[in-house]
Amino acid sequence: MIEEVLPGIVRLEVPLPRSPLKATNSYVIMDRERPLVVDTAFNRPECREAFVVLLREAGYTSDSVDYFVTHLHADHLGLAASLARNGTTIYFNEPDLPLARPDDSYWKRMGGLYEEHGLPLSDSREAIERHPGRIYGPEGDYPYTIVHDGDVLMRGGYTLQCFQTVGHTPGHMCLLVREHNTLLCGDHMLGDITPNITMWTEMTNPLGRYLESLDRTAALNLSRALTGHRSMIDDCASRIAELKKHHKQRLEEVIAALQGSEKDAALVTPDISWDLRYDKWDDVHPVQKLFATGETVAHLQYLEATGVARSSYSGGRIVYDLVASD
Numbered sequence: 667m668i669e670e671v672l673p674g675i676v677r678l679e680v681p682l683p684r685s686p687l688k689a690t691n692s693y694v695i696m697d698r699e700r701p702l703v704v705d706t707a708f709n710r711p712e713c714r715e716a717f718v719v720l721l722r723e724a725g726y727t728s729d730s731v732d733y734f735v736t737h738l739h740a741d742h743l744g745l746a747a748s749l750a751r752n753g754t755t756i757y758f759n760e761p762d763l764p765l766a767r768p769d770d771s772y773w774k775r776m777g778g779l780y781e782e783h784g785l786p787l788s789d790s791r792e793a794i795e796r797h798p799g800r801i802y803g804p805e806g807d808y809p810y811t812i813v814h815d816g817d818v819l820m821r822g823g824y825t826l827q828c829f830q831t832v833g834h835t836p837g838h839m840c841l842l843v844r845e846h847n848t849l850l851c852g853d854h855m856l857g858d859i860t861p862n863i864t865m866w867t868e869m870t871n872p873l874g875r876y877l878e879s880l881d882r883t884a885a886l887n888l889s890r891a892l893t894g895h896r897s898m899i900d901d902c903a904s905r906i907a908e909l910k911k912h913h914k915q916r917l918e919e920v921i922a923a924l925q926g927s928e929k930d931a932a933l934v935t936p937d938i939s940w941d942l943r944y945d946k947w948d949d950v951h952p953v954q955k956l957f958a959t960g961e962t963v964a965h966l967q968y969l970e971a972t973g974v975a976r977s978s979y980s981g982g983r984i985v986y987d988l989v990a991s992d
């Protein structure tokens with residue numbers, strides 16, 4: 667389905683088969699000369715077919731548009747790079763660029779890192795084997811056009827300002843429609859689920875960076891945020907407050923889990939409340955376990971950066987304990 671969300675800007679809901687995210691919201695900023703598509707979907711045939719049909723409904727073909735991709739995740743970038751032809755511009759941010767098409771050595775390195783954080787090798791191997799980022803990413807490299815915070819693009823009569831929101835990924839970039847004070851916000855903020863904040867070898871204290879980005883976003887006093895998945899956000903101030911509260915509660919759960927003994931992230935993870943259905947932690951799907959462990963690491967790194975916890979290396983594992991307060 668397509669829906670006009672602002673005059674001359676339509677949302678395409680591109681289904682993501684078998685993904686808990688259900689669909690990616692792709693936006694088309696109509697323009698007589700060169701429309702701009704913000705975010706696409708996985709590079710897989712089902713998404714490609716659906717995207718092409720929806721784009722045609724909006725009046726365009728995949729090679730008559732340019733693309734702006736908010737971040738490196740395959741459910742936003744995957745299809746853009748495979749649909750683009752010579753002469754098609756894909757705007758993208760610089761910090762995410764080295765991870766746009768991760769190779770086998772990257773996945774091996776990440777697998778090793780998860781193992782150091784206590785995730786069993788069998789789980790991390792299976793998770794990486796089935797990781798959507800590995801399966802549905804771009805097929806090849808692309809000469810992306812790099813945009814920086816504050817850069818302005820003009821399309822469809824709108825002034826579109828790049829607004830960097832580091833945290834969900836190392837270089838996540840939103841696009842502010844200045845005339846409506848509305849943010850095309852990718853996965854920086856979501857309406858009914860919380861964006862995944864995980865560990866990165868390219869970014870220290872991702873949760874700290876994310877919370878800073880939420881504060882910068884709050885200062886925009888947005889009228890509305892058009893999200894990368896599911897529902898839109900009409901009351902941005904309240905949603906930002908909820909997201910901050912969510913992370914504060916999760917930090918408290920991590921602190922509670924560390925009471926009394928040092929633990930690695932994989933041992934802390936089952937003690938945290940997750941939005942997952944399961945009876946026993948062992949039954950959780952390895953990909954979900956990996957995502958959850960990554961979230962726990964991001965929270966542990968925040969506690970370390972703020973002096974509440976400290977990490978040490980013991981027996982090939984990274985373990986955390988609480989710093990005693992006087």
Ligand SMILES: [Zn+2]
Nearest residue numbers: 737739834853
């Ligand atoms: Zn994402």
